[in-house]
Amino acid sequence: MQKAIQVTQYGGPEVLKLQETKVEKPGSGQALVRVQAAGINFIDIYQRRGTYPVQLPFIPGLEGSGIVEAVGEGVKNVKPGDRVAYVHEPGSYAEQNLVVADHLIPLPAELSFEQGAAFPLQGMTAQYLLHEFRKVKANDVVLIHAAAGGVGLLLVQWAKHLGAKVLGTTSTEEKAKIAKEAGADEVILYTKQDFPTEVKRLTNGHGADLIIDGVGKTTFPGNLQAAALRGNIVIFGSSSGPADPISPNVLMGRSLTLSGGSLFNFILTNEELMARAKAVMEGIKQGWLKLRIDQVFPLEKAAEAQKKLEERKTSGKVLLAPNNKAK
Ligand SMILES: NC(=O)c1ccc[n+]([C@@H]2O[C@H](COP(=O)([O-])OP(=O)(O)OC[C@H]3O[C@@H](n4cnc5c(N)ncnc54)[C@H](OP(=O)(O)O)[C@@H]3O)[C@@H](O)[C@H]2O)c1
Incomplete structure (x- = not known):
């Protein structure tokens, strides 16, 4: 079992509830990631409100970074212990996230987990x-x-x-x-x-x-x-x-x-995803692209974090730290 934010009905920030949920073992082509930082994006708000309907119940969050805990059959691009970032995978508002291994971006040592969860989607x-x-x-x-x-x-x-x-x-x-x-x-x-x-x-x-x-x-x-x-x-x-x-x-x-x-529509294959991720990471390494972290919230404050974003009170990236340390 793990702690995760679940949405069981569409609505305001109050529908984001901390609950215990079951963690599945990674299947073929999947990896289980211990989430160190989860990126909050405006699309999470559209999904929570039901503007972009998602099947209920669901764990929000389409982006994160963390450490690979286990991999399923046939996974070659990552192994347990690897630092990774990812996007386009539901369920990052949680201690653990089961993801398609092909969607994982190896996170270079010079990038923190906070940066890893802040750069992919935006x-x-x-x-x-x-x-x-x-x-x-x-x-x-x-x-x-x-x-x-x-x-x-x-x-x-x-x-x-x-x-x-x-x-x-x-x-x-x-x-x-x-x-x-x-x-x-x-x-x-x-x-x-x-x-x-x-x-x-x-x-x-x-x-x-x-x-x-x-x-x-x-x-x-x-x-x-x-x-x-x-x-x-x-x-x-x-x-x-x-x-x-x-x-x-x-x-x-x-x-x-x-x-x-x-x-x-612009990260349709692993090659396309990696090329775009590389371009962003190069900008960060070269120093001309800076990630501004507005605030890092603990997992249980997901509602407060989304509220701040939708009330126009943020500048830059808002993150959750599901395992209490995002760096
Ligand atoms: N299609 C894609 O590929 C894609 C990918 C990522 C994000 N997006 C979209 O890009 C936009 C920005 O996303 P983000 O995550 O970076 O969010 P964000 O820009 O950090 O937050 C939204 C901003 O929109 C402005 N805004 C204007 N009217 C608003 C209103 N009535 N309510 C709330 N905000 C209002 C606010 O800035 P001011 O206070 O300065 O007006 C607010 O800070 C969102 O619409 C998101 O859905 C699209």
Whole structure:
């Protein structure tokens, strides 16, 4: 038996309950990981609310890091005792997590377990968003919404590394400061200012060549005005709610491209997963990509941790430490 957070009905943070659950032995192609750190992501909130339905009951958490305890038949890429990170596996809000071994990323000695649980989902998302839709060139204007968030801060640093002029949006001055420290050239307070007007002003009327939007409902209409001629808009989340429908004809006048992104479509094979993970880990090792850990909570405080994220009170990554030490 182990301690794990279980959701037996959809709802608010209060449905996240600490319970004793059974641990299965790893089957063929599986590994059992003792979880040292579990990454909290906004998708966990959509799943808890039932916005993205998951079969009940379930243990939340799609990302973690830890030590391999046991492996099933046919597993060759890891062995007991190995340090690993992983994403796209349900159930990391727990002391132990049974995962598909092919989804494991060997964790280099120089990365802590905290870093191991902080980089996979948000880091690889930043990587595909900046490489799969528009090839960002030096001096391209890239607009990043919620620029002080988990994905946002990584996007800011990566877009800057590619030589872009980076504009960010945040809700508060405090978050704007954090986004600027991460490298944003300008930050717009989209709760107080009209961001399309500001984008046009800050770029001498040019607009944003690439807009990366994980906020959705409140930002999407403005994106269409803030985009440059032949600009790209990528929608990859809806932290403020799903964006309202539009007619595709609105894209014609200024030849805009609208795309949608989901990380899970960009890590389809072990090779693809490892290539993206390697790109993120290289950035961390070289020092131009920094992971900002907002807070590490004990497992039993999962509800508090998710509440902080959904109430916009975090900047960077929120983690759980199911075995009480995440380092
Ligand atoms: N499709 C993919 O591949 C993929 C992968 C990872 C994440 N995502 C999405 O990317 C987005 C960011 O994820 P994250 O985990 O890094 O979260 P996050 O950005 O750390 O947190 C969400 C941020 O959204 C902003 N926001 C604006 N309106 C909001 C509202 N009404 N309620 C809550 N937040 C609001 C807040 O920043 P301000 O206070 O500055 O406004 C908040 O901090 C989420 O939508 C997530 O689902 C998508």
